[in-house]
Amino acid sequence: MSTVSSTGVLVTLEQAHGSIMIFTWIVFASTGILFARYGRLLHFGEKRKILGADVWFQFHRAILIVAAVTTLTGFILVLAKGDNETVSKNRDKNRLTAHSILGYIIVASVLVQVAMGLFRCGPQSPSRYIFNRIHRAVGIIAFTFSIPAIFLVASVLQNNTTGLMVILALWTGWVVILVIILEIIKHRCQATSAEKTEATQPSKFNTLKLFLFLANFLVALSLAIPLIVILWQQ
Numbered sequence: 001m002s003t004v005s006s007t008g009v010l011v012t013l014e015q016a017h018g019s020i021m022i023f024t025w026i027v028f029a030s031t032g033i034l035f036a037r038y039g040r041l042l043h044f045g046e047k048r049k050i051l052g053a054d055v056w057f058q059f060h061r062a063i064l065i066v067a068a069v070t071t072l073t074g075f076i077l078v079l080a081k082g083d084n085e086t087v088s089k090n091r092d093k094n095r096l097t098a099h100s101i102l103g104y105i106i107v108a109s110v111l112v113q114v115a116m117g118l119f120r121c122g123p124q125s126p127s128r129y130i131f132n133r134i135h136r137a138v139g140i141i142a143f144t145f146s147i148p149a150i151f152l153v154a155s156v157l158q159n160n161t162t163g164l165m166v167i168l169a170l171w172t173g174w175v176v177i178l179v180i181i182l183e184i185i186k187h188r189c190q191a192t193s194a195e196k197t198e199a200t201q202p203s204k205f206n207t208l209k210l211f212l213f214l215a216n217f218l219v220a221l222s223l224a225i226p227l228i229v230i231l232w233q234q
């Protein structure tokens with residue numbers, strides 16, 4: 001049912017699957033998770049709330065619901081391709097199987113995350129810590145797995161594999177550096193606001209975080225786009 005692309009390494013549905021997954025996990029997921037982990041005290045000028053809820057929460061919920069919808073769309077696209085002998089040859093089956101296993105874990109995590117997020121108990125409930133811990137662990141695992149999942153499939157592609165590997169290595173390196181910087185800021189921020197009664201953060205940290213979130217968005221976008229372009233050349 002699916003058409004083989006010009007060079008025949010990937011079918012169109014696989015390219016569409018890869019493109020949507022790359023965009024979702026590099027651009028959307030990283031942005032949405034950053035807001036939940038490091039953006040809790042964010043404010044725009046005096047504003048700490050948008051439409052009645054905290055800035056971080058509105059961004060986190062909206063971006064990750066979109067990410068969930070696009071992940072499921074990407075999943076349906078790869079299921080729709082069916083078994084195609086022409087494109088299965090010349091491929092490393094083990095790496096593709098490993099990719100599929102990580103992929104299934106990510107798709108399952110997304111369903112669990114959204115269900116958990118929507119049906120969570122209130123912030124004051126004594127059981128709330130269960131949601132917080134499980135939701136955090138599952139979210140971080142899904143995001144972490146997305147990196148090897150993309151690496152594995154990129155390593156079996158034939159056109160410009162070096163380009164794909166360099167871009168993915170840059171993405172991995174950027175995520176590690178960004179997390180280290182933001183963890184340091186978070187630690188310093190906690191030390192400063194511990195002396196205050198209200199949970200606010202000094203405006204220099206607020207500006208720095210907003211700058212880093214924007215930088216992440218731009219880095220993610222400028223790495224995801226060439227990855228997708230190379231994918232369509234397979």
Ligand code: HEM
Pocket residue numbers: 010014015017018019021022025075078079096097099100101102103104106107145146147149150153154231
């Ligand atoms: C984090 C992002 C990704 C997720 C969550 C994901 C998820 C999945 C899943 C669940 C499957 C198994 C489907 C089945 O059993 O038929 C799969 C297969 C596949 N994915 Fe992905 N994928 C991702 C990224 C990519 C990328 C970037 C590409 C690049 C082309 C890609 C290409 C493929 C291919 C070719 C298959 C078929 C494997 C086979 O025939 O054995 N995926 N993916």
Ligand code: HEM
Pocket residue numbers: 033036037060061064065067068109110113114117118131132133135136137138139140142
């Ligand atoms: C694919 C979907 C999602 C992923 C991957 C995800 C991921 C995460 C992660 C990693 C954290 C923890 C950040 C930290 O380390 O502190 C978090 C926190 C949170 N998320 Fe999500 N999330 C998703 C969807 C949702 C949805 C749909 C909602 C609400 C409707 C939601 C509500 C929350 C809340 C309330 C917290 C804070 C929990 C706490 O107080 O520790 N999430 N999310």
